[in-house]
Amino acid sequence: MLKNYIKTALRGLRKNIGFTAINILGLSVGLATCLLIVFYVIDELSYDQFNKKADRIVRVNFELKFGGNNSIYAQTMAPLAQVLKAEFPDVENTVRMQARGGVRVKKDNENIQENMMIYSDPGLFDIFTLPMINGNPATALVEPNSVVITESTAKKYFNSTNVVGKTLLFNDKDNYKITGVIKDIPKQSHFNYDFFLSMSSFPESRQTTWLSNNFNTYVLLKPGADYKKLNAQLPALLRRHVNTELQSMVHLTMDEFEKAGNYFRLNLTPLSDIHLHSDRIGELGRNGSIQYVYILSAIALFILLIACVNFMNLSTARSSNRAREVGVRKVLGSARSSLVAQFLTESVLVTFLSTLIAVVLAWLMLPFFNQMANKELAITSQSFIWLLPVIVTISLGIGCLAGFYPAFFLSAFQPVDVLKGKLATGFKGGRLRSFLVVFQFSISIILIIGTLVIYNQLNYIQHKNLGYDRNQVLIVKNTGALGNQAKIFKQEIKQLPGVVNATMSGYLPTADDRNTSALFQDPTLDQKRGILPQIWSVDEDYINTLGIKLISGRNFSEQLLTDSSSMIINETAARLLGLTSPLNKSIYRPMDSSGKNIRKFNIIGVIKDFNFSSLRDNISPVTLFLEEDRGALSIRVHAQNVSTLLAQIENKWKSLVPNQHFVYSFMDQDFEATYRSEERVGKIFVVFTSLAIAIACLGLFGLAAYAAEQRTKEIGIRKVLGADVAVIVTMLTKDFIKLVFISIIISSPLAWFFMHKWLQGFAYRVNFQWWIVLLAGAGAILIAFLTISFQSIKSALANPVKSLKSE
Template sequence: MFKNYLKTAYRTLKKNVGFTAINIFGLALGLATCMLIVFYVVDELSYDKYNTRADRIYRANMQIRFGGIDQNYASSPAPLAGVFKKDYPEVESSCRLLQRGGYNVKKGNQTIHEDKMVFADPTLFDVFTLPVIVGDPGHALVEPNTVVITETIAKRYFNTVQAVGKTFTFDDKLLYKVTGVIKDLPRQSHFHFDFFLSMASKDESRENAWLSNNFNTYVLLKPGADVKQFEAKLPELMRRNAGPQLQDVLHLNFDAFESAGNRYRLSLVPLLDIHLKSNLMSELDHNGNIQYVYIFGAVAVFILLIACVNFMNLSTARSANRAREVGVRKVLGSARKYLIAQFLSESIMVTFVATVIAVAAAYLLLPVFNNISGKNIGLNAASLVWLVPCLLVTVLVIGFLAGSYPAFFLSGFQPIEVLKGKLSAGFKGGMLRSSLVVFQFFISIVLIIGTLVIYNQLKYIQNKDLGYNRSQVLVVHGVYNLGEQTRVFKEEVKQLPGVAGVTMTGFLPTSDYRNSSSVFQERALDPKKAVLAQTWTVDDKYLPTLDIKLVKGRNFSDQMPTDSAAMIVNETAARLMGVKDPLNKPMYLPMDNMAKTFKEYHIIGVIKDFNFASLRNNISPVILMYGQDNGSLSVKMHTANITGLMAQIKDKWKSIQPGKEFSYSFMDDDFDASYRAEQRMGTIFIIFTTLTIVIACLGLFGLAAYAAEQRTKEIGIRKVLGANVANIVGMLSKDFIRLVLIAIIIAIPFAWFFMHQWLQGFAYRQNIQWWVIVLSAVAALLIAFVTISFQSIKAALANPVRSLKNE
């Protein structure tokens, strides 16, 4: 019996090859898109789950408010991890990670700059699941100047994973012995390092400095420990340990410090929430955004629903032609349950074929999707464990739901009425189908508006005046690698034709190189007269090279020795000081964590505010100090031959240090990288919106075909009575256009609300403009009308004799 169902289904589908192809294509398109989004969502939700104790691991964050400025850090004080382990019985283990940039690594005669380096406590392997290939994890990071590396690094430098006992030379002077080799970290990790250096190598790791926050601290709680109760103990921990140091520095006890409106608090974030729910200062890597997971998850559901709706609509559109087939089958004795089984088998067969095509399409499109989304998703055995059952359930569920309406509806026809040509009134009832059309275009319009809003915001960001000029600025990284030759390199680059300016510092608006300090207006270090600011060391060419404008005062000068004690502040810092004229005002900068010593500075200039962080945040205080920082060299170019000038700069580098790597970027690209997630989101939104519109149009095409079939004789009579093509097209189109208008009315406030919420994440944003709404509405109407017109014109041009010859 089942074999007969399949054979009959195959013949029926083959007979209506056009509708079958559209049905399969629309469903396959929806399923393939849905699968790609599911891959993305699953990948985002998989971060850090490779840790076997992930549900018990938490990171300590610092929430600081001082001088009217809030700053939240993913890092915490150096002694915190030790206090966790020593004083709290619910703590099983704790460890710290300290990121201090990279080193130059010797490989024969070649020098390679490695950035993926971090200092780690010996308890690293007690907290995180990092499988050790060679070495003893219990002792691997105990001794100073020891390092644990990944298998990729071991093979790169030693051509084998058996690297324990071998040595690295860092920066031509530091010797580190390999004590362990671990497997490469999974892609779904919130940190990605290749070198784990022993924390004992860093003197600052042993400091009892509770007012400095440089260490990413993780705590592993014991099984059954109540994290809420543990977190409730953290305020007392800070009061007991940081309080005395606050008293020494500011002459305030902890309670008085907080009652003055300041804050110095610890909080915990679950390890599994870091990637999607944490974007603080001092993160170890660029994290994702849970909002995008929610958005793409909803889009996947909507696209799948639209595809199923289309399937049902197209099946219904064909069903009228099969009414007489049902009548004949019933007269010949076919039971209703067999008719239901027949229709459902056809639906499931189409769904199965569409699913197979969708899987193949998703697999082939995965590399393209990875390139667009910045992912590296791959299908493996672990993926198939959940993917295959999900696909089988999808085939059955979609096949049953999509085929249920025609199956149960058609099988209920009375054979006598059908054979007389009297179809059930159910064919006239279009409330369900009308609702589905409204739903489809509601989603389409929301996505169109969303896409335009995202595009406008990204365009606004790229064109906004940031307060500095990033155009044609080449940033040469790791200039400190040149040692004593850094000044020589700077001077030689400055002399090249086409170079408009050169400044040497790692503190750039587009870099992650930052330093935050509290600067006081009084020698007594009164917290009410303090500014929590970024304090950057720059040279006298910094402002002209980046075209940062002076509002008042003057720039640093290499001709004035007193400028070593000079400061230039931005407008925000000057405003927070609460003085009318900050020029020549003395400022006091603590020179150590305990503020036992401090240096007196004088303000010589005020610069216009410039954006040095994401445009999601307001501009915070910046204080520039005159000095030498060899983090990087920024070269302002003024030439049409950028490639040629870059080659000359590279030659200068190689002439000074031929074995060292020349690493560079352009400031424009560094800026764009800060908004890569939004750019990718915009691109993906455009693709998903286009696919949603295509799928929705297929559904509208099916309904238009259905309406034309139901009104064939009416159209014939109207043509005989003199109606022209335009009259008939208008008659068939107006009902659908009315549904699209309803969808527009519902979608506009919905889309406006959610995109307005998204824009609130930017301190600097473009408001939703009226033309975005109008353009989206007009586009939806135009797309709908073009789709409907194809079937309407076809019906209007048909010979009326054919439709009326049986009457």
């Protein structure tokens, strides 16, 4: 019986090859797109799941509010890890990690700049699943100057993984003994370092202060322990240990500190939540965003719904032409159950073929999608473990859903009514199809509006006045490798033709170097007159090189020795300090947590606020100090031939440090990297919105062809009676255009709600413009009209004799 159903179904599909092709193509593209996004979402949700103890690992975070400025950190104070392990029975182990930053590693006669280095406590390998190829994980990070490296790093420097006991030379002075080699860390990890240095090699790790937070602290809970219980105990722990230092430094108890509106807080984040739910200062890597996972999941669902709506629309439309077939088969004795089974078989067969084609399309499109989304997704044998059940479920689910209406609707009619044509008359209303057309065009318009809003916001970010000039600024990295020759290098670079100015500092608006410290307006360190700003070490050329506007006062001068005790603040710092005339005011900076070592600085200038973090955040206070920092050399250029100037700078570099790699970037590129995730989502939005519209238009094209076919004789009569092409095209298109107008009315407020919510994530953003809705609506109408008019014009130009000759 089933064989007969399939044979009959294939015959029917071949007979209506046009509708079949549209159905299969639309559903295949929709399912392929959905599969690609499913791969992406699964990859994002799988971060850190390779850790066998992932469900028991949490990270401790620190939050601080002081002087009107809130700061949230992924880092905590040095002694916290040991205290947690000693005082809380639910804690099995702890580990601290602290990023080392750039280091020059000796290989033969050259120095290779390595940036993926981090200090770690010995508990690292007990908490995280980092399989060790060689070495003892229990003791690998115990001794000072020991290092564990990844497999690929070992092969990079020694062409072998059997390197335990060998040494690596850092910065031409520090020898580190290799005590272990681990497998490369999976890409789906919120940290991915190549060198793990023993924490005992880092002097600051022995700090006992609770008012400094520089360590990423992770806790392994005992089986069955609830992290929320530990989280509830942290406030008392923090109060107990911070209170003494706070009294010593600012002569306040925690109660008095909090009464003024300030606070210290500790809280926990489960390991599995870090990648998608954490965006704090001091993250160990660039995390993703759960918001974009939701957005892309919604797009996948929308496209799948549009494809399914197409399939249902065309299936129900085509089924009305088979009413007489149903009537004849019932007269000849076919049972209703047989007719239902026949319709469902055809529907499931089409969806099964579409799903197979979708898998092939997804595989073919995967490299392009990887490039667009910056992923390394692949369809492997493991993928088929969940992919095969999905294919079967989709085929049966969509097939039965789409075939349900024609199967049960048509099979319920009496043969006499069907053969007299009464069914055709009642079927022309097409309310279900109208509803489905409105539904899919509503989704398409929401996607169009979303794409326009995202690109409008990205365009705003690219062209917003940030308070500094990022264009034509070349950044030479790792100038600390120059040692005492760094100043010589800077002065030589400034003499080159095409160089406007140069400044040496690692504290740049587009860099990751950040430092905060409390400042006060009086030597008693009164918290009511204090702030917690960024503390940046710069030179006298910093402001001019970066094009930062000096509002009042003067710049630093190397000729004035007193400037070593001077500072320049931004507008926000002046506002939070409550200073209407900040020039020549004294500011006091505690140099440690004792409250005794205090330095006095005079404000000599005020600069205009500039954005030095994501535009998702408000500008925070910044203070500049005249201190040497060799983190990077920023060079403002105006040369037309930048490549020639770049070669000259590199030659200067190599003349001073011939064995050190020359590494550089451009500030505008570094800025754009901050918003790369938004750019990727914008591109994905454009591509998938285009696909959604294309799929919707396929369905609309099929329905237009069906409508024209149903009204062939009416069109012929109208032409005989003198109707021109324009009248007939209008007659065939107006009903569909009405549906698009209804879609615009429904989708516009929904799109406004969702995109307004997305824009709230930016402190600096565009307003939702009315023209976006107008443009999206006009675009949808135009696309729908072009799709329908092709078939309408074809029908209007047909010879009426052919359509009427049978009457």
